[in-house]
Amino acid sequence: MRVRAVFQGEEPVVLPWNYPHLLHGYLYGAIARANPEFGTFLHEEGFTADHRYKLLVFSKIFSKESKALPGGLKVTPPLTWWFSSPLDAPIEALVKTLVLEGEVCLGNIRLYVEKVEIEGIPDISGKMLCETISPVVASTGAKKEGKLVKRFLSPDDEDFRRVIEVNLLRKAKALGITFDHTININIEPVGKWRSRLFTVQGTNVKGYEGRFCD
Known part of the structure; x- marks a missing residue:
């Protein structure tokens, strides 16, 4: 909703x-x-x-x-x-x-x-052009000098789509949604994306805004 x-x-x-x-x-x-x-x-x-x-x-x-x-x-x-x-x-x-x-x-x-x-619930059955209304944050963790350091990913990063796909599938699992086949979530950036720095619960994060098609 x-x-x-x-x-x-x-x-x-x-x-x-x-x-x-x-x-x-x-x-x-x-x-x-x-x-x-x-x-x-x-x-x-x-x-x-x-x-x-x-x-x-x-x-x-x-x-x-x-x-x-x-x-x-x-x-x-x-x-x-x-x-x-x-x-x-x-x-x-x-x-x-x-x-x-x-x-x-x-x-x-x-x-x-x-x-x-x-x-209303939009029709997402076909190919569509979408635009973010808040920054999309995707990150991975890497060890640096014994500490876990977050690396925020841009849409150009090869891990960007993978991280978002894993996140969405985990949320589906939390809702009790299961799939009997492989789900391929395709996010193709369109045009130039803008980076945004902001704070959430005292943590500085970096996200990106822009358009994409699926």
Whole structure:
């Protein structure tokens, strides 16, 4: 299920560059306020299949106008935000909080909820051109001087597709989805991808945005 939320504000606001971290905190807090039991499970355990997964994703914020400033990104409402999950529970909890509270606070920035809409399931049966709405992060670990160091992969790296494919198959396993045949996930970058540096839960990560076909 994928949901689109639209926020309003009285004037342009400046989102700090680490605002994805603020969105992350808001999202899990909002779920916990509407469904404390599931919120605790999601935060402390998650779904397992060799790794722990939250099975919940969200986009960056899209605006009518934006301008990069030294202290962050100046955006002009209305602001659009997407979040999605294959599970109903986190989506229902998040939508409930958005509707009942009617506002979202990101640090000292207060936004007002204008609308919350559930989007239809797209037809993905044929070949299509897709565009990311948040950076795609793919990484591998390598030992360096006895320590495990993460290496973030670009779409040009030969391991990029493999890492994404393994991640998707593990998440399918966590959902109890099994396949009786080999699945080949084909991701072909189209045009130039842009790198993005940001912070998630105190960790600096590097992701890439762009278009791809499957």
